[in-house]
Amino acid sequence: MEQITAAELQPKLTKHFAKLINEEHLAHAYIFAGPQGVGKKELALWIAAGLYCPHIKNGEPCLKCTECKRIMEGNQPDVVFIAPEGLSIKVEQIRFLKEEFSKSGVESNRKFFIIQDAEKMTTGAANSLLKFLEEPSGQVTAVLLTTAVNQLLPTVISRCQLLELPALTNSQMTARLEAMKIPKEKALVLGRLTDSVQLAQELAQNANFEELCKNVCQWYLQILQGDWRCFVDVQAKLLPLLSGKKDEQLLLDLIVLLAKDLLLLHYSQKKISFTAFNEKFVKALQPFSTQELVTATELILGTRKRLAVNVSFQNVIEALTLELCRCYHG
Ligand SMILES: [Zn+2]
Numbered sequence: 001m002e003q004i005t006a007a008e009l010q011p012k013l014t015k016h017f018a019k020l021i022n023e024e025h026l027a028h029a030y031i032f033a034g035p036q037g038v039g040k041k042e043l044a045l046w047i048a049a050g051l052y053c054p055h056i057k058n059g060e061p062c063l064k065c066t067e068c069k070r071i072m073e074g075n076q077p078d079v080v081f082i083a084p085e086g087l088s089i090k091v092e093q094i095r096f097l098k099e100e101f102s103k104s105g106v107e108s109n110r111k112f113f114i115i116q117d118a119e120k121m122t123t124g125a126a127n128s129l130l131k132f133l134e135e136p137s138g139q140v141t142a143v144l145l146t147t148a149v150n151q152l153l154p155t156v157i158s159r160c161q162l163l164e165l166p167a168l169t170n171s172q173m174t175a176r177l178e179a180m181k182i183p184k185e186k187a188l189v190l191g192r193l194t195d196s197v198q199l200a201q202e203l204a205q206n207a208n209f210e211e212l213c214k215n216v217c218q219w220y221l222q223i224l225q226g227d228w229r230c231f232v233d234v235q236a237k238l239l240p241l242l243s244g245k246k247d248e249q250l251l252l253d254l255i256v257l258l259a260k261d262l263l264l265l266h267y268s269q270k271k272i273s274f275t276a277f278n279e280k281f282v283k284a285l286q287p288f289s290t291q292e293l294v295t296a297t298e299l300i301l302g303t304r305k306r307l308a309v310n311v312s313f314q315n316v317i318e319a320l321t322l323e324l325c326r327c328y329h330g
Contacts, residue, residue: 004179005063006046009039009172010165014046018059021050027161029133029142031118033149034165037176037197041116043165044143045072048079048112051141078108083116091124098132101140110139118144119151126153133159167195177204189213189273192261193253203250208241215241216254217277223324224284230325234317248313252303255320259300266293288328296327 007014020026026047032040049061049068061068070076080100082093101111115121121129130153133142144160146152168176174191178184182204190200203209215237222230242248261272266285271278285293299320307316 004039004042004176006039006042007060008175009168010043013043013163013165014060017043017047018050020059021047021056022059026051026141028140029144029160031144031146031149031152031157031160031162032165033146033162035167035196035198036147037200038165038168040145040165041114044114044145045079047141047143048076048114051110051112052076052078052108078111080111080113081116082113084120087120089115089117089121089125091122091128094121094125094128094132098128101138110141112141113143115142115144118146118156119148121152121156123153126156130155130159168197173197173200177201185275186210186213188275189254189257192257192273206247206250208247209250212238212241212247212251213254213274214276216251216258217274217280219321220255220258221277221280221284223321224281224288224328226325226329228325231318231321234321235314238317239314242313248307251317252307255300255303259297263293263297266290292328296324299323299327 017026032043034040046061046063049063049071050056050059052071053061053063053065053068055062055065063072067076071079074081077100080097082089082097085093097113101113115129129142142160144152144156149157149162149164170191173195174184174187176197177187177190177200180201182190182200186204186209190203193203194200206212215233219230219233219238222228222233238251242251257273261270261274262281262285264270265272265278265281267290272281303316303320306319307313
């Protein structure tokens, strides 16, 4: 699987920056803010490639030549990448950066640096960086990446152009997760469960994830088919896969996702996220009206509220099972 590119993750922003590169209107310093996984680093490297690539076309780097590859791999001496050492970015790291950039005879006049997790700069590091931003030597572009822009010093924010990167769409999330070697079927479900790559990765590591998806689908099929084992299976097949509140939350999220998917399947024949079960649900839904599906979805969406007042998760899911059976089968 090829690595996912900035143009796929943030197509609007790469277009925006291509224009700026083309017109040589790039600002001196940027802050890219946004949740983990939205493509902040990819975008920064893409811009760097746009500045050095000899085959640039309308401000867009080719991403294939040696120069582009060196930048993407972190082997271009004029493009410096700084990340926290331990818990913070220390003043020595910023000093090192300044020294690197003051050396003449590195490959070109143009310098580019990226600071990852910029909110982790110590006050000393941030102040040192500020001085650097105030007295730039030559053509220097700085990009600060952060997931917590409110933790940056206001003086740093005011020296930079702040860009908030939008969250990924479902399909971008899925592509991103696939690029991380998560199997397609699993990536599809994860991409629809959350817009946080970090959370999706955590969920992907849950050893019971696939089993839970499968059992949720089978449980719901039993409900639709009026198979009363669905009630027993709450305790026999769903709950044993959960350990702790987080997993309970995940089970609920999966049930909600399935309910929404079934509405979409009913209205617009859109395939459900749990692709292996799509055909079975197409058949199982046939006897039911829109009204029944909507009522069932409302029951499911109301579960979270009931959990807040009811201590027993098992009770809540069993009660939901009975109500769903009543809703579908009278
Ligand atoms: Zn290139």
